[in-house]
Amino acid sequence: MSESLHSFWHGQDPFAIHEYVNNELNSRLLYRLTPGRRKGAVIVCAGGAYIWKSPREDWPVADAYARAGYQTYVLDYTADMQDAPLGTLPLRQLAWAMRTVRENNIQEGRPDFIAVAGFSAGGHLCASLGVHWNDPDLFKTEEQRRIRPDAMILGYAVTDLHAFDGKDLVKCLCGDSSELYEYFSVRKYVTKDTPPAFLWHTVQDEEVPVQSSLDFAQTLIEHHVPTELHIFPKGPHGMSLATADLDDPDKGRLSDSHVALWFELSVQWLEEIKMQSRCNKVSF
8 A cells, every 4th residue: 555645726726646555456545634623534425426536525525524624535546447347446545534534543543433424326325334334244253343434424425335236336236146246235125234324315316215314213213223214395406505616507406505504514414423433443
């Protein structure tokens, strides 16, 4: 693994993007340094049906959590139909990202609280790690605790593949493998050890049915996993932060101050989960 530094320009002011590179997994973890005392870390996974990664859902979201005081990262995971079936590769890439951030936090004395935030297929990726972090066939026992997210933020996330039978997402991720299809129907694998989850969705989402979040939240609750769910009545798929700078009129994605509330709600929720996590560690 190697770390390198690149310089990009935004207007007249340069800002640096650092990256951790895993050549074995063909993955990059990108980040900008968040100034001041950090509350923890958030790793962002954009959606795009595992075929591409939406720019609406990576840096805009990462920068928002950075302004809220978190050190943020964007995972450049494999999303390309030419590499299909991807199988467990994106999952292993996110696990590597979690382990990298965790080890760096411990080494540098930073708060050891790491959340994952994903949207659509990126939300599916985050949920996949949330339920499979302790899979002994995929991850060694000694690394499992380091790759387990402390919290999951899932925006209009895919949690059941049955609604996508025959669609590109399933083809790209699973190919014709029935074993992969079952493995990535993540709701079936929820246990009491699944990380706390914050979910949000819009009723009008026609690409990922709102039932995906409803069913996943219900399953989490049944297993006594701390869960918060917000369902907004309006808004198409891919709303991201639902702010004016991300307006996409061609797809009906317009700023919505009501839907945009999800972000501040998630920040408040993270603080609650962090407090619960500290109490659990003390009691342990």
